[in-house]
Amino acid sequence: MTKLQDLEKRVTKLEEELNALKNTSKHISETPNTTRSTRKAKKKNNKLTKKPKPVTKPATKKRKVNEYFKMMLEAKKAGKPSFIYKGNTYKGTKHERLGMIYKKA
Numbered sequence: 195m196t197k198l199q200d201l202e203k204r205v206t207k208l209e210e211e212l213n214a215l216k217n218t219s220k221h222i223s224e225t226p227n228t229t230r231s232t233r234k235a236k237k238k239n240n241k242l243t244k245k246p247k248p249v250t251k252p253a254t255k256k257r258k259v260n261e262y263f264k265m266m267l268e269a270k271k272a273g274k275p276s277f278i279y280k281g282n283t284y285k286g287t288k289h290e291r292l293g294m295i296y297k298k299a
Contacts, residue, residue: 270294
């Protein structure tokens, strides 16, 4: 019977110690452990590591497409070898990157 009583006393004692430790850990985490100078140093380091925000340009209004360009783009999309604009014929030559390049014939 004494062993059981001893164990119960030990359990209650350990529970009290556990509660005491929990209370002290809360107290420690609430108060910062850094001094003012180290906080300033950390703040300076954070400023150095931050990247500047990219500058966004204000939205600009798009201009209307030139009449020649309209005709040229239509011909390019259709794959036509030539097109006529204001009485002038423009012939195309194939280009590997641009598709077709039109020149006055």
